Amino acid sequence: MSRRLSRPSSAASHRSSGSTTHDSEFRTECKAAYLSIYDDLKDVISSEYDLSAVLQQSGRNPTKKTLAKYWTDETDYLTFDDFVNICRREHATTTDELMKAFRKIDINGDGYISLDELFRMLTTRGEKMTRDEVQRMIDEVDENRDGRLDYEERKLYYSEFCNMMMTTADECKKMSIKLMEKKERKKRRMSNTPRRGDDENILGSRTSLRSNSSVKPEGQGLSHSLRSVGRTGSRSSLISIDDMPKPSPRVKKDKVRTPVGSRSAKVSEPSNLRDWTHISSKGCFFIDADEGGQIISHQYTLHLADDTNVFITMQPNKIGDSGFTDDGPVDTAVYVLREGSSSHKVVTFTEQRDSKGRYCVRCDLPAGKYKLVPFTTGCRLYERSAGRETKDVKLIKQDKDEKIVLSKQFKKALEDIFDMADLDGNGLLSREDFNWYNIRTSGEEVADDEWDVVEGNIELENGEITKTGFLHLNQMEAEDNDGDTDDLWVTLTSMGFNKNLVLNQACPFKLDVYAEDCRKTKLEVAGLEPQAVLEDAICDTVIAKGEAFKVKGMKDLSIYTYIGDARATVLVENQSYSKVRIQLDCSRSKNVVSNQRDLNYTLTVPSNTTVIGHHLIPRDEKAEWIVRCQETIVR
Template structure:
């Protein structure tokens, strides 16, 4: 017997219409939250940390358990549709959720949250807050200025705090809607339309739940996103690497990675990047033979006068064959550290490449000074053995009049060195440029009398050395040494050239910094430094925060972390015991990888209470899949 569908009643129709309207509103809110973090709905969520951020932007406060449910070992990225489905399943934070969480903070059960209780909760883990910072946060919540929240009373009503947090969440959603509308208007705006105007009030007030109310709905208490509750313009945040979810010890699986060039999870360049302030510099990685093959590079400081969204890119700068092999480019990365009174705290680093192949990162930075530390794994940039050198080329020759002239090959190498030393890319060498070149090749700075000789004998333009003048300077050196080329070879080898004048011991790179809301961004070169302890600590910190951890069998205080990014894998060993250990890290069963250690089966000694890098791994052939397998064993 067939069954005929009846026409819905008017009440049912009304409910259906209401449900449709609610669903439409829900999707708009999801879209606004997504576009407050990304420029386009086609952009993908490429990490668990970013998933947490965009869920927070939608008014949700995911716990580690919730994040682990949607970001598994097999997840490479999530789309906007995936994000919408997650939002359907996970409800937004409610006042009841906040009330349950804050009752756990009220240790003495008197119905109030005191400064002491809030201070204790906010300083037990993650980024530490001072008592003054906690008080400042409470003062910011007191919007009605009724005097109940001043330092003397030291109490905070449950209801007022919860209502304020929910109000902050609503304000964040409203700001997300404004940002979405702004971006959609920009897409429709003709390219020659001025950027400022009726949108100007939005700049400088980017709101994120990372810097606003963020309380876990399962009764675990507020997450460490409470620092700036109540003021939508603030960008300070308690989210730090310590708060990133860490997987529990697991049964190891093979990690199969798709070809780097074919992966769809790419960081997108901001659509309005041409409107941002741009500053850039060149630099170089060098293999320092005097330091046992250690990698050194230029270092930078970035000064920001205002809070701003930044987009940082780094890529090898092709000079001859430097920085590129048949298998792919030398990997390059930038670690961003916040300069402090006693230490430098890591903020972020370039994890992925964009569609142009540049290693890049996009994030919010508050006003202040940052240290930008270039990094390469050394997998494709390493010290060559003498047996691989070819026949030594001639640097000079004598013409028919027995005058010393530079060979054509040597002149080409000098032109490349000039381009490497020209850090600002203006086609000239300033005294600062020439000074670091001199430090690299001779170990000494350029004295005033030496610069006077330069000014009096070679071609200058606007007080700076031209490329012709630079070559002439080396011609003078060859003449002064009566044809002896030892000093010339010192210059060449210091700059990364082998005896065949191939630049294989250096990798020039280009660093670009774009700031959206800061017009006075200053990028300054701080000279050449080794990739020493500070950078190793930063690498270990990010790997232990974002990588997968496994306990070594029979060693309760020994952990191995494996981080696999867009084009790099890193294995780190953490030894929390009171004695040093020797551990063998066997990655020889991996497929299509090359390590910085040269031997995939590598043994290292880890001192007590230290964390060290065991392997950096990158794909040997970037056009093919690569598999990371690492087996560890303790050597007695």
């Protein structure tokens, strides 16, 4: 059931937007914002994250406190009418509010912003600035060279900042209107009837305030905006006046989550998805024993020639015994990062599942290049001990003519490896597929002379290796080694097989990208790298979307807890100049499993560092799960 909102007074309805003077125009703006994300007004908002996105599309920049008013633990979904009522209550950010946000930096209230105050604010969250960078930013705007910024001295600066924010909103609005017009034209072509009545007003309206939620994750806030101005002068999205680098009050109530997949509203697959451009790739998570059991995976580059709405899905791809445990499938997600000259900025990530059980996300993306980085928590995919493996399975044997042949079990494992290496899923291994396989198993790319050997000795089809040819290649290796299987075992263990030839140290997956209005779409395998590259991105999203509190007696130590539909993450932020040892005890949680193997885990957090403590997922996905975490400083 939707949690209904009481209808606001008529006076409140006119506060929803400075550019709205009549209720019909206001409702048209709401429709334009809603339809820029959803296909139909009957579609529902199914998560707090989606509520934030659609509110940003309407020109609002909701804080965590604002979202909490309308999305509580009892909220399953919100309708379009609910959204309209929220927009009536929540007005757009004003210049006065921006000024209040800047004044919050003036911690001692002396009317000036000092280097120390600005430095403290800009080095507490997200992409941190150095002291020299903060000093250079002050120097650029400090006209009287006293090392401080006073409000009278820099009135023009604040005005310019506000104008920059508004210009950004206008640019985002134009892109969103353009995308909506494409959708409406497509709908008219499909129905072969002209639009009439109220819908015409939606298409014709140019007044809806839009903010591009796909460019800036909710919660980057003032410090991010100031960093953008200080470093590059580039425009950033509208700031949240309450999104300052201080934690919110701790919420004592347990967080009870419904069974995964049982919620009444989900991310919906676009109804016309078959008309969208579709590209996909397979890939795999691997446990790298040589690097302390860390997880590595294929990573991708997505090229979009046009602004478009995208629908991205990620799911385990069952091959052999991999990807699925007795408790459920290995969790899979993908982070979308916008590629830049010096760093990658988080755009979004697959936070929810759809009705088919796929982790997915839907959003608008401007034309450009993006990095897609798969992620799994490690709660069900982790380095396992030898266990009951008493001896190695035989890989080869001799036939009656004393010739070396591959055992039946080894052939089956090789067939599974072939399917894992076939990234484009065409039943053959291209040179590129074979190259990624070779990088994983030997650490080296396939040289031209090596590929010449392949082409001259094994079965190919259209210049690509067949499954029969792949088995023959391994047969040749066994013969060349005179029955020595050490190199064969290196291949098997690298690909995730244990000594019983069970694929339990890897999880194949399938990544699908659908683009609505971009025919020139390209997805390339960009590397096979540790997912540790995502740690900063994960920390950013947890800080932006999670609940925060200060550890008692530790003014510079904060804990953030993010709880999504299928994953919870607990991280510790240490802003002090000393390392801290802290115990995070989640043993009182219900129906959860952690990536740390032990729910009562102690970690060391270096100074000025943010560290992930626990990833948690439900042990039984069909039952409710409760997250409880108790922290204790270890002296």
